[in-house]
Each structure stands twice: as C-alpha cells, then as structure tokens.
Amino acid sequence: MTKAVFAGTFDPPTNGHLDVIARAAAAFDEVIVAAGVNQSKQRLFSVEERVAMLTELVEPFGNVRIGTFDGLVVDYCRAEGAAMIVKGLRSGGDYDYELQMAQMNRKLAGVDTLFLPAAPENGYVSSSLVKEIAKLGGEVADFLPPSVHAVLLAKVGRGND
Template sequence: MKKTAVFPGTFDPFTIGHLSLVERGLQLVDEIIVAIGINPHKKTFFSLNQRIEAISKLFGQDHRIKTKYYDCLTVDFAKSVGAQFILRGIRSIYDFEYEKNIADVNRKISGIETFVLFTEPEHTHISSTIVRELLAYGKDVSEFIPS
C-alpha cells in the first residue's frame, strides 16, 4: 500500500525550511501532497494561484509530490485524498505544544497519524511570516526561499 502524507500550510511563501521537510519526509513516505490551506480570515501576500504555481514548478515532474489546495479541516482533506499521515515541522518548543495538541485531536477524530520532523538548525529562524515582512519592505529574501 502506498504511504501518503499531507503537508499542510498556507505556504505564503514556501521557504527552504518547507523544502527541507518535504525532501526529508520522502524518506518516510511514498508520496507527499503539499496542501495549501485556504483561510478566508488570513491575509496572504501571494495569491493562491501564485503559490500553487511556485510549488508545482519547484518540484517539477517529481511524481511523488503533488500540490493541491483545500478549504476544510486538514484531516477531512487528508481522508479525501487517501492520505494516512500528516507531516508537520517543528522549529521550537512553542511549535511542539501547538502541533501536539492538534495531532492528538486529529488522531482522535480521524485516526490519521501526524509525524513531525524537527527543522534543521540552519533553518529554525526562517518562517513565512518573517519572509512576508521582509518582502513587504522590499528586502532580498533569496536566501530564505527556494530558487
């Protein structure tokens, strides 16, 4: 049976930290669906189409990685695409507490397991929020996002 993980986020923008998690996650599962969550209450810097296009282009023809979007609970989306796992990254202890609570609830209501990968030390300071702020002020973010 093919092992599939959903990697959810707004990915506004998709950073080198996200890229690292996908690459490392592929050592554990056969397929990863980079799932762009649509949150109508969250203002984004890049449009949904720009994010889909950028992530799809980044992974090219790698059949193990798909890019999709969703506007429901992550576990409902995961079920709809036949995923058995949710992939999450943790940068700090604060991320851990938040992710653990969500993972516990997701497992309880759906049976879908969450696995977490710790962010590589050289990427722990990178977040989409910080990159968006730098972009808003016209700063070069090339060292924080995939080329």
C-alpha cells in the same frame, strides 16, 4: 502505499518548507503538499500563485503533488486516503501547538502526525518573517528558493533588486 499530507499556507514557500518536502518524499510513497485556501486569512499570494510556486518546487520529486484544501486538514486526508500528516517544527512553541493539533486530529479521524525538526539553517525561518523583511527592503534570498525569491520581490515592488 503510504501517503502523507504536508499542509500549510506556504505564503510564500521557504527553504524550510522545501526541506520538509524533500524529507517527506524520502519517507513516503506519495506526498501531497496541500495549500490552505481559508478565505478568512489575509495572504500576500493567492492560492493560484502559491500552487504555481509549489508546483515548480516539487518538480524534481516524482512522488509529490500539489493540492488545496479548505476546512479541516483531516477531512482532506480522508478524501485523499492519507493516514499521515507531516509537520515541520522550528521550536518548542511549534511543538506545543502542533502536539495538541496532532492529538485532536488523531481523535477526530485517526490520522497520525509525523513531526520533522527543522534543519538548523531553517530553524528561525518563517514565511511571515520573510515577507516582513522583504517588504522593509531587507535581503531574504538565503531563506527562499531562487524562483520564489524572484516572485516575492516582484510582489512587494522590488522586482529589480
């Protein structure tokens, strides 16, 4: 059985994340979408809120489940018996950073990384940018699944938009 981990902060999950989840679900027997818990990072959504949003989004996929991790993703992969990490890439900058991480993860734990290039319509979308636009009153519906859009607007005080 091939098992992969798609790890991230998912603060909030975007259409780009959902695209990677769908493509990973088609490629692997089991995919674990793992939300990072690192307490030192400032996030808009709590881990419980991120897990709730992700749980709803992966419902259509019978081979995807949600998890959380704190620490090294390779340690989480080992604990889950996953030999592959899935990463979505939006740009060459993402590739430069993620390649180093992939090589380090392979050296540390023998865990390989599969890079999935972003679909063109998601190549410029990031959770950070979407949050900033939403906080400033801009429209972000095109970048988020509808359920996440509603939660984000409520979180930034625009719940009636």
